[in-house]
Amino acid sequence: MELRHLQHFVAVAEDQHFTRAAERLVVSQSGLSASIRALERELRAPLFVRTTRRVTLTEAGRALLGEAERILAQVRAAHEAVAAVQGVLRGTLSLGSEQCVAGVPVAQLLAAFRRLHPDVEIRMRQAGSGELAEEVAAGRLDLAFAYRVQPDGDRLRSVPLSSEPMTVLCHPGHRLAGHGALLAPRDLADEVFVDFHPDWGPRRVTDTAFAAAGVRRTVALEVQDVHGLLDLVDENLGVAVVPRHFRHKRASLTSLPLAETDHVEYETVALLPPPQAASPAARALMALLDTAGALGQPGSARGGTPRGTGSA
Structure with missing residues (x-):
């Protein structure tokens, strides 16, 4: 199983369309289709139900999607970890947040992060806390600021903030x-x-x-x-x-x-994967958040009661 096959599979699953996924990946549609067929042959199961307008995941496709996302997230983390050891933080910081979370000045925090790490691409999306927890646990987000949710043992931990x-x-x-x-x-x-x-x-x-x-x-x-x-x-x-x-x-x-x-x-928390799975960018952002002086006490910036972030 090749990584590009998994990358192609996840892109089609996200876009629910071969043409749009091919355009996003900058590959030919025929090449993308061939990649998906090769993956289906190897797994001996159809991964998509194809129609003229869209494609949807089969039961086997849904089972594969979570594992594929975790594998790709781990590969990205490996590349970023090597770069971090070499003294350069690169890659992508994928952040989730509820709107107007208490005690965390998200825009100010990200601006400070960009000044310190200009080679890291920042991506952010807003959603509810339950959805954000699922995204972090699946490896689609590096971390999220949200209302407290129940930690999920091996996949998700919750760090109190305010x-x-x-x-x-x-x-x-x-x-x-x-x-x-x-x-x-x-x-x-x-x-x-x-x-x-x-x-x-x-x-x-x-x-x-x-x-x-x-x-x-x-x-x-x-x-x-x-x-x-x-x-x-x-x-x-x-x-x-x-x-x-x-x-x-x-x-x-x-x-x-x-x-x-x-x-x-x-109660605002940072939702993170287990320590060994946290990306260097996520660790750097949490370290910055822990440096309250750089942001004017982020834990209490909006009237909340700050709590120690601890290590990422």
Whole structure:
């Protein structure tokens, strides 16, 4: 089995199209098809179901995809490790992040990383914490900043970075705006909520807190971005429970503290593969994050409580 066969297979699986995958790989479509056929012959199983419009993975293809991604990630890590020993950090840093994670100034961190390591290509994508955890475990991301998830033994570890209380945002004309005391979930039982997709950290925290309090809530307006959430609350279409630093993003909204319990802390973590599988770029980024002076205390930059990052 050749590495290029696995590279070709993963590209087709990602694009679900032979022509687009061939263009991305800068190979001929006939050469790409021949590579996939050779892999299928070796494995004695079809890997794709081909139609005129797209290709989809067979059961055998799905089984191979995770292993192929891990193998390719390990090969990249090997090349980068050798370069690092020679004193040059090269390759790619693939980073995932939730939007507006608490306590980690992602843009500032990446800018500092680029100044130190200009030969490393930076790639970044945003998604929910569960999806980011799967991407790191599969080797598609070097690391991710996300809400805490359950570590996965041999494939995923979680390094605590910071924690931050949750707060309620509402329109200044809303009935809660003049509430003088701490709010509890029961005080919000009859409200209409604006919230993120269930995989996002703030939604996970809020769902857990309300479930623990035995309070049902209605999420009528579900969004995929922070500004969309703030716009809807600004139009008095609902209230939102969000990490405390969100209150600085829209001065026109009223921020009300939520009573602190074990269930209403937004905890930011770095999701990484096991130490032996961490790429040199990931280790360098974590080392930079640990150097708080270079970034103005990243663990507390947005009002969170910093925690030691430890070694990558």
